[in-house]
Amino acid sequence: MSARTGxxxxxxxxxxxxxxxxxxxxRRATERAPTKSGVLGLLAAAQGRDRGADISDxxxxxxxxxxxxxxxxxRDYQTAHHGxxxxxxxxSERFYLCDAVFVAAVEGEExxxxxxxxxxxxxxxxxFLGRRSCPPSRPVDLGVHRGGLWRALKAExxxxxxxxxxxxxxxRHVELEVIADLAAGEGPGDAVRDQPLSFDPRHRRYALRDVRSTAVSVANPLSAPRRAFVPPTHDPLRLLEE
Structure with a gap:
């Protein structure tokens, strides 16, 4: 019997x-969305793991x-002097995403x-959001969901x-892009070198992983109903008829 997942x-x-x-x-570039290696690094730091610790789980x-x-x-230019x-x-030429919001999800054993x-x-x-100079502006955790990765992304x-x-x-509903790992048997995707094998600063290692971009629909809590058009009642010729 397989273990329950969350x-x-x-x-x-x-x-x-x-x-x-x-x-x-x-030149320090940024991807247009959080990377798996970056988010797993955030989780490993939260757990207090050493950079050289095993991260296979x-x-x-x-x-x-x-x-x-x-x-x-x-884009930002940064200068420095030797201490x-x-x-x-x-x-140093560094790139950032300004005023961005993402929902990241990880699925595994409960x-x-x-x-x-x-x-x-x-x-x-x-x-941190990729770099130490980028702290989050909100609490990071949203909670744990049961029922699978896609159900969680649609429900959040x-x-x-x-x-x-x-x-x-x-x-009333918006379509939001999702970049996700491909599960076994889901077909070909785009290969990115973003599967972390080791965060050891002496020998960082990353493997390829297959991803695919799709979309989910979520409700817009601030949607406003469209008002029916009401033609104006003003008649500029009425005074001439009187």
């Missing part, structure tokens, strides 16, 4: 986020992220998921900011 959902919202997958040297979790508010990509010699370091929820609610190390309320929900006020 789904932990996380709200990733903040003024700035940065989720790198292929950054090199002085976390890597086996099925992962998906819902783009509730994609945000805007911004000992005072020599100028190379200019005991592990419940343990991750407890860790996120009382983290050993504070959570829209987490976009109120102004974003009001902007789409004529839509």
């Amino acid at each position: 789904v932990l959902t996380l709200c990733l919202a903040g003024p700035l986020q940065s989720w790198g997958a292929s950054s090199r040297f002085a 976390l890597a086996a979790l099925r992962f998906a992220v819902r783009l509730d508010q994609p945000g805007t990509r911004v 000992v010699t005072g020599k100028s370091m190379p200019v 005991a592990l998921i419940d343990g991750l929820l407890a860790a996120v609610r009382a983290p050993t190390f504070p959570p 309320p829209w987490q976009a900011s109120a102004w974003c929900q009001r902007r789409r006020g004529r839509e």
